[in-house]
Amino acid sequence: MTTTRGLRIALQLQPQHAEYARIRETVARAEELGVDVLFTWDHFFPLDGDPAGRHFECWTMLAAWAEATSRMELGPLVSCTGYRNPDLLADMARTVDHVSGGRVILGLGSGWYDRDFTEYGYELTTPAERLDDLTxxxxxxxARLAALNPPPVRRMPVLIGGGGERRTLRLVAxxxxxxxxxGDxxxxxxxxxxxRRHCAAVGRDPAEIEISGSVGGGPSPAGEPDDLGPKLRDLGVTLFTLGVDGPDYDLTLLRRWLAWRDAQ
Incomplete structure (x- = not known):
């Protein structure tokens, strides 16, 4: 996929095991360092380490980040459509978009972590049924974003994560x-x-879709920028997304990715 977009660096700040004061400090540091997009995740419990460890909710934290920052785009990577009424979710995103001055990226997905569903009282359906819900x-x-008054500050970008070839990528298209x-x-x-084949089937130019690639942290493949960056860039990736975990939020690898971006 060819594109004329500039390269951007995103940080997924994973809100587990940390005091909120440390999270707030890391958000400020990310903006100071020049991060382009700040993501969190939409879970209710830590995904690793102490299962009873500290954790914070996605959208209320995004509202706080919207007030605490001025430049970075921000959003969930990704928000599960099974946890909130879709119309309510649209309204929440629109509200945070106004708080931020028009910087929200609305990341959406079908959810996968059983504990999130069962302990918060949501029906634990099959992966296929959860994709039905997302669809x-x-x-x-x-429709709700188009009907809200006031509308979002800008046409809010929608991000969809995942690589399911039959259904998820069709939704992306x-x-x-x-x-x-x-993946690698x-x-x-x-x-x-x-x-590209799904885009052709629906009559859409695939160049309209920005590609975000995971470059380290959590379940994503880790790699040094000079090794992984050019390979992903040549495949059309322009948003390079790095995860960082609490409680200490080591930003060493993030700095290397930012320096690589600036050298291109």
Whole structure:
């Protein structure tokens, strides 16, 4: 996928095991360092380490980040459509968009962590059924965003994460402005080819969809910028997304990615 977009660095700040004061300090430091996009995740419990460890909710924290920052785009990577009524989720995103002055990226997904569903009282359905819910939610979210008064500050970019070739990438082709991908360059090449076919089927130019690639942290493949960066860039990735975990939030690798971005 060819693109004329500039390269951007995103940080997914994972809100587990940390005091909120440390999270707030890391948010400020990320903006000072020049991060382009700040993400969190939409879970209710830590994904690793102490299962009873500290943790904070996605959207209330995003509202606080919207007030505490002035330049970075921000959003969930990704918000599960099974946790909130889709119309309510659209309204929440619109509200945070206004708090931020028009900087929200609306990341959406179907959810996967069983504990989030069971302990918060949501029905634990199958992965296919959760994709059904996401498929139904996307038009509702789009319609609610169009009906709200006031509307979002800008046309809010929608991000969809995942690589399911039959269904998820078809949703990306129909609805997304950004596709968040996982896996190594060979996997990304295969998935991007599938996405191009889905775009052709719905009459959409795949160049309209920005590609976000995971470059370290959590379940994503880690790699030094000079090794992984050019490979992903040549495959069309322009948003390089790095995860960082609490409680200490070591930003050493983030600094290397920012320096690599600036050298291009």
């Amino acid at each position: 139904r939610a996307l038009p509702r979210i789009e 129909r609805h997304a402005d950004i596709w968040h991908s996982f 360059p060979d996997t990304l090449r295969q998935k991007a080819d599938v996405l």
